[in-house]
Amino acid sequence: MHEMSLCEGILQVIEAEAQKQQFTEVKQVVLDIGVLSGVEISALEFAFEVVMYGSVAEKAILKINEIEAQAWCMSCAETVMINQRYDACPNCESYQLQVSSGDEMKIKELEVN
Numbered sequence: 001m002h003e004m005s006l007c008e009g010i011l012q013v014i015e016a017e018a019q020k021q022q023f024t025e026v027k028q029v030v031l032d033i034g035v036l037s038g039v040e041i042s043a044l045e046f047a048f049e050v051v052m053y054g055s056v057a058e059k060a061i062l063k064i065n066e067i068e069a070q071a072w073c074m075s076c077a078e079t080v081m082i083n084q085r086y087d088a089c090p091n092c093e094s095y096q097l098q099v100s101s102g103d104e105m106k107i108k109e110l111e112v113n
């Protein structure tokens, strides 16, 4: 499961930070998840609980920022909103779009004790 390995990666980052910053408990984890990342939020929440069990982030609250997808349209020469990676431009129907956001999967914030 994609979400499981994502959470394992997050835990690695948290554990490395815990060593560096010497914290023992994570209170909150805020993630940026783009709508194009293919991550299913409910699966991610489940995987988070499973993976963080027994770690410094066991009691952490998971907050997810869903990032909307945007692309640069070459014909319109402006940024437009899209719903899927291979969508056409909503203004001119062109497929010459360059996705500029929406596929991120990253830790935005760690709140620790």
Ligand SMILES: [Zn+2]
Residues within 6 Å of the ligand: 073, 074, 075, 076, 077, 089, 090, 091, 092, 093, 094
């Ligand atoms: Zn356009």
